[in-house]
Amino acid sequence: MMRRLAIAALVALAPVAAAAQELSLGEISNYLNSIRTAAGGFTQVNADGSISTGSVYIKRPGRIRFEYAPPDRSLFLAGGGQVAVFDAASNEGPQRFPLSETPLSIILADNVDLGRAGMVTGHSSDGTTTTVTAQDPQHPDYGSIQLVFTANPTELRQWVITDGSGSQTTVVLNDLQMGVQIGDRAFNIQAEMSTWGQ
DSSP: OHHHHHHHHHHHHHHHHHHHHOOOHHHHHHHHHHOSEEEEEEEEEOTTSOEEEEEEEEETTTEEEEEEOTTTOOEEEEETTEEEEEOTTOSSOOEEEEGGGSTHHHHHSSSOOTTSTTTEEEEEEOSSEEEEEEEOTTOGGGOEEEEEEETTTTEEEEEEEEOTTSOEEEEEEEEEEESOOOOGGGGOHHHHHHHTTO
């Protein structure tokens, strides 16, 4: 009988424990704003189901670098308000477009404020992780980013970017280290074009 009561008590407490794990939008905004530099590994699941791996470097605000591991060897670079995608299989210059037109701009902003009206379209917890879906409230047509966090301590674990056409790309982060030294040249698109001979 006592065992049944104990199990019943645990079941009754489970929703409370789950609720306690949910991070508020303010906590998540503060965490993202605390990231000035970070580096780690990533695994990317592409829209066609293919998988890529590599290293990611972040320097907020506005800068991120994805170096894809062989056999891919491509590069995704954001810096100076622009995004450049270098395709290792192409002899042409990189594809370029404004960072502001990608959902990544939300987490790379100088001041992340997920409390802005219309920015967050989803906010939930499964008791272990907190998931937030955000978009540019002025341009929902640019797509959205779904961020997954763990708590105690708060850590960004993955994101899913849905572009304007509905295509999804998932990035799972691993061994993300904060406060690392990263030179500005790593995010210089013109310097990278010289390196690639473009």
